[in-house]
Amino acid sequence: MTALEIRDVSHSYRKPALRGVSFSIEPGDFVLLLGLNGAGKTTLFSLIAGLLGLQQGSIRVLGHEAGRSAALAGCGFVFQQSALDLDLTVAQSLSYHAALHGLSRGAARVRIEQELERFGLGSRLHELVRTLSGGQRRRVEIARALLHRPRLLLLDEATVGLDVPSRRAIVQRVRAACTEEGVTALWATHLPDEVEPGDRTIVLHEGQVRDDRRDIAAASLPDYFARLAS
């Protein structure tokens, strides 16, 4: 069973945002969805999450129709826009997410401590989210997305605006989740330097898949995008 299967998906607002997008991802794979701002990445993520209704095409998540409870139960999301309650502590914020996924208090407490330790944030458990730096908040969001042990992790511009160490910590944790825990990850970004040799890279441009292969060299991507834009 494929982790994610997208077939001929098109979506329009006042103008087309996605046009005939098709691709699939096998379990355990780490896939980059690379595209400039406005390429349609967030629209595609919103369709996968069931936050938008499908206008055309089909999306199956872990064998289930996108947006269904069974599909959502197996997914972890990190949205482009930070979505943490600033007035709650890190522990309270993560406990809320654990509750939304039906985790018991005991299981949630153990997993919260584990995930925060992996990100080096174990000591910040009882601090207000608003006291954390941007990079720390983002790490808390990745920890949150992994809390309920999802099989498919969807990250929309998860490292935008962060410094290099924070970006590296986040990318390493997600890659480790794929290799060590069998998590499948779809990582949307507009930053070519997040592509590593051998990564499967899907290039989305103006709502269309323009490329989908494993041998895209990060160094060549700026020129590649310049050609697409022209």
Add this chain to the structure above:
Amino acid sequence: MTAKALRCFVGIVEREWLRFLSQRGRFFASLVRPLVWLVIFGTGLRTMVDLSATPPYGAGVGYEDYIVPGLVGLVLLFNGMQTALSMVFDREMGSMKVLLVSPLPRWYLLACRLMAGVIVALPQVYAFLACAWLWGVRPPLSGYLYALPAVVLAGLMLGAVGLLLSSLVEQLENFAGVMNFVIFPVFFASTALYPLSRLGEASAVLAEVARFNPFSHAVELVRFALYGRLDTTALVATIAMTVVAMTLAAWRYDSGRILRRQLGAH
């Protein structure tokens, strides 16, 4: 109810409660508003409004006794709008998505959020009733118990209307205007401050507006319950309005209309 659904409900209530506790001013504001009405307006209008033969009260009822259920309604009305405002805020800040991608039906998530808002309103309502008791408004003690389900139901109705409003308002900045547009007409054109019979003597049109105003029914439900009686018409009207508003709100949140608008603006 499954264990996961129950855990989700508890989590949503806890979050609302923690947010409420972090906004200490909200509790005092919710008390000051009705107390100003009770102490200043109640005293000023005490001798001007004739309330004889106004059910469920007996003869010699004071104006302050009459307006207390209406002011309970005011507390619930503001709380419902606060719930709506926090929904719009969550949508703008992105945390709404976290709620909507959890693996439970959206109508259930919204119902949990609605109930959480009512639970947060209960201490506000009973703190106001305690202040009113100190001011001399003393319904039978059993009335405080009978009023609980009525307050919950009224809170659900006003919260559901708030949820529906939150699905209609596009931007946070617009919401303050909408709140004023809703709260004051709904409050004044109701039976919260004057009985329907007195309104009818002054203006037949206003009396008809108040008669059909769902807020009037919520207030009457609380008023009768405080004196150990049930107003069946108010009960039916309040339940019906809750169901209609909640169904429409769930439909709007479930259909992705709200996010489509946000994303489409990019």
